[in-house]
Amino acid sequence: MNKKVIIIGAGGHGRVVADIVRLNGDEVIGFIDDNKTGFVNGCEVLGTIKDIGKFDCYYFAAIGDNATRQKIMEKDVKWYTAIHPSAVVAKDVEVPNGVVIMANAVVNPGSVIGKGVIINTAATVDHDNVIGDFVHLSPGVHLAGTVTIKERTWVGIGAIVINNVTICSDAMIGAGTVVAKDITECGTYVGVPARIRI
Ligand SMILES: CC(C)(COP(=O)(O)OP(=O)(O)OC[C@H]1O[C@@H](n2cnc3c(N)ncnc32)[C@H](O)[C@@H]1OP(=O)(O)O)[C@@H](O)C(=O)NCCC(=O)NCCS
Structure with a gap:
C-alpha cells in the first residue's frame, strides 16, 4: 500500500x-x-x-x-525515508528512517548513515564512511573513503573531504572547501585547504 x-x-x-x-x-x-x-x-x-x-x-x-x-x-x-530513484545506495548500507538521499547521490559499501541525515543532490559518500546523526551533506559534496563526519555537522555545497579524515560534531564546512586533515574544533571552515574562519 x-x-x-x-x-x-x-x-x-x-x-x-x-x-x-x-x-x-x-x-x-x-x-x-x-x-x-x-x-x-x-x-x-x-x-x-x-x-x-x-x-x-x-x-x-x-x-x-x-x-x-x-x-x-x-x-x-x-x-518516512526518502530515497530518490536515481540514487545509488550499496546493498549493505542501512538507511534509517528520516533520512533523505537525493537525485544522483551515491553511498558506497561499508558506510553507516545516521538518523535524520541529508545526502543532497549528487553528493557522494565513498566506502566505509560514518555519517553521524543529523549531518547535512550539501549538493555535490564528495567524501573519499573512510571519512567520519560527526553529529549535526553541515558540509557546504561542493566541499571535498579526503580519505581517512574525521570532522567533529557541529562544524560548518563552507562551500567549495577542501578538508585534508582532521577537524577537531567546532567552527566554520573555508578554503583550500580548510582553515578556521574566526
Ligand atoms: C561559510 C559560510 C557559512 C559563511 O557564511 P557567512 O558567515 O555568512 O560569511 P559571509 O558571507 O559574511 O562571508 C565572510 C567572508 O568569508 C568569505 N567566504 C564565505 N564563504 C566562503 C567559502 N565557502 N569559501 C571561501 N571564502 C568564503 C567571504 O567571501 C567573505 O570574505 P571577506 O571577508 O574577504 O569579504 C557560507 O559562505 C557558506 O559557504 N555556506 C554554504 C552554503 C551551502 O552550502 N548551501 C547549500 C545549501 S543546500
Whole structure:
C-alpha cells in the first residue's frame, strides 16, 4: 500500500522531498509549517509544528537546520525515508528512517548513515564512511573513503573531504572547501585547504 506522508517544512527543501515521495509512488497529503498557509505545490499546509502526530501517517522533517531537525525528530511518530530513484545506495548500507538521499547521490559499501541525515543532490559518500546523526551533506559534496563526519555537522555545497579524515560534531564546512586533515574544533571552515574562519 502507498504510504501517506506529511512533510514538515514547506520551503525549497520540502518541495524537493515531496517530489521524491511522489516518484516513489507514495502520497504527499500535505505540509506542516509554522510560517506558511494555503497550498504549496498543490498540497495544503495542514498545520504548524504543534500538529505533528495529529494525523495518522508518515512524517518527514524537511528542515535544513540540523539542530532544529534533531529537535523535531524527537517526536515519536512514523518517520518516512526518502530515497530518490536515481540514487545509488550499496546493498549493505542501512538507511534509517528520516533520512533523505537525493537525485544522483551515491553511498558506497561499508558506510553507516545516521538518523535524520541529508545526502543532497549528487553528493557522494565513498566506502566505509560514518555519517553521524543529523549531518547535512550539501549538493555535490564528495567524501573519499573512510571519512567520519560527526553529529549535526553541515558540509557546504561542493566541499571535498579526503580519505581517512574525521570532522567533529557541529562544524560548518563552507562551500567549495577542501578538508585534508582532521577537524577537531567546532567552527566554520573555508578554503583550500580548510582553515578556521574566526
Ligand atoms: C561559510 C559560510 C557559512 C559563511 O557564511 P557567512 O558567515 O555568512 O560569511 P559571509 O558571507 O559574511 O562571508 C565572510 C567572508 O568569508 C568569505 N567566504 C564565505 N564563504 C566562503 C567559502 N565557502 N569559501 C571561501 N571564502 C568564503 C567571504 O567571501 C567573505 O570574505 P571577506 O571577508 O574577504 O569579504 C557560507 O559562505 C557558506 O559557504 N555556506 C554554504 C552554503 C551551502 O552550502 N548551501 C547549500 C545549501 S543546500
